[in-house]
Amino acid sequence: MYIQIIGASVNAAVIAYHLADVGHKIFWQPQDEALLLKLQQRQIIFDDVDLTMAVNRQLESSQIAVDQCGLSDVKVCILALAYEQYGCFEQQDFSRQFKQFDLVINYSHLALGKTEELKLLIANPNVVYIPDFLQEGNLLRSFLTPNLIIGCESGIQIKLLVQEIFRPIFPLLTQYNFMSVRAAEFTKLSISGFLATKVSFMNDLSNAAEALGVDIEEVRVAMSTDTRIGKQYLYPGCGFGGGNLTRDVLTLKEVVQETGSVNGLLDKIWDINEYQKEIIFRKLWTLFDCQLKDKVIAFWGAAFKPNTNSLAQAPILNILEACWAQGAITQVHDPRALENLRQHYPDQPLLVLCDHQYQAVENADALCLVTEWKQYWSPDYIELRQKMKRLNLIDGRNIYNPQYVKQQGFHYLGIGR
Structure with a gap:
């Protein structure tokens, strides 16, 4: 399938590689001169050697073509805009450009409600949202989640097209979790918030354990054997960071506050992390x-x-x-x-x-x-x-x-x- 990708985010590079790797022909328009030059000169991108080598292999085999518009046969477009690109993207006129596409996938890391804005901006009703769960330092593998969450409010034909695009990577029908766009956006934020909660919870426990003369490592190992809890994100330390996770937590805080909730759990999670x-x-x-x-x-x-x-x-x-x-x-x-x-x-x-x-x-x-x-x-x-x-x-x-x-x-x- 011919697929056009627009954007200079790390999301764009990761999804371009994975889709090209299973046979799709990718036309990638970064709309960023610095990234385009790196791709053309085969330089390191996003400070990730593994990702760079993977993308370069697809460039050499012509499965990925950069800075080229697709042919008229391209019916799928993936928007994977960098956070700072979105403001410029909003100022452009897309009244004609996106009408040729049967499907537009928003794979950008943007705030709640932005997918609906994109739908109005590009005047294409068939816009779906797929949240990213990419982890810096583990970009290629973290794309391969057990299931694919898709915010889709279009008909069965669009859902079938989404499944066909990702079928080589997610072959089982049970791996596709379709929901409303707003639910998918909120799910993305909620997962980040829950992971941050686990980290802050363990950090809070570690401070109590130290005062009690208990080794938190023994507690962590025992807790991780409980399948209801699991072992991921249970490691105490000196606090979490990262642009994506912290941005999601702050966004989720704002969203929850705007609903009128005053419980303050997310505020406490953030405060614990800053203290840690x-x-x-x-x-x-x-x-x-x-x-x-x-x-x-x-x-x-x-x-x-x-x-x-x-x-x-x-x-x-x-x-x-x-x-x-x-x-x-x-x-x-x-x-x-x-x-x-x-x-x-x-x-x-x-x-x-x-x-x-x-x-x-x-x-x-x-x-x-x-x-x-x-x-x-x-x-x-x-x-x-x-x-x-x-x-x-x-x-x-x-x-x-x-x-x-x-x-x-x-x-x-x-x-x-």
Whole structure:
């Protein structure tokens, strides 16, 4: 099938690859000069090597063609606009452009109600909405959800067309969950809100466990064996970040408030997360008896999660600013996010960016693990002992064995442990 994709979002790249990979011919119009140039020159896109290689394979085989309008035979269009593209998109005249399509799929990460706006904007009644559940650092695999949620208020022919497009990826009829557009948009926000709830719940429990002398890791493992709960998003730590999840939670908060609900659960979830982002700083504050001036604090990890360079709502930002306010010197290593950190704080004299993880710990009074990159999971304790001034290790993601760390001569502090 010939399919046109419009947009410069990561959603566009992921869905273009997956549909091309099963035989569809994709005509991708990013409508973004910088992304178009990267695609034409086969450069890294969205800071994701796996995604780049996957898309490049489809470009080389001509299953994906970029910056080309489709033929008259193209009857399906997918809108996968970047968040910042939507404003410009609204200003354009689409009175003719979208009439040729039998189906328009909104696969953009936009707010509640935007699909209905798009339907009016492009003057095409057959607009369906498919929410994305893509995870940064796991883009290609996270597209392959067990089921496909589709907001569709058109007739059976449109539903059959949607199923035919995705049939090679979702072959079972039971994998298609059709509902109203508004319900699908609200489902997207609700799932993000529930995941954020699980994280904040565990973070809240971890603080209580620490006060009670209970290891939250033992509690987490036991809880995860209950099939009603599951093991996903049960890991306590120093707070969640990321542009998509935090945007969804804030949007859901606004939507719920606009309905007149005053229960405040989502407000509490957000407040817990913001509080948790500074837990590493509070541990440092206590560890050094409120005297952080001129202390050298090493940080492993800056990105909000592994396998990305994004600092969107990342806990490291709260931690660093709190440390600087007390005059602490911060030495940071991250495999991919250092340039973004440099751009975020271009003139901060107390920030030292380190290209090597053990360079960051030189003369350090404490080492703080913020992002659980795989290369941090098995430290060279001999090198740490040689380079650090004081052997303090704060484990912001509970990836280390406290007993083993203590056996290596370190003072260990975890989250809820």
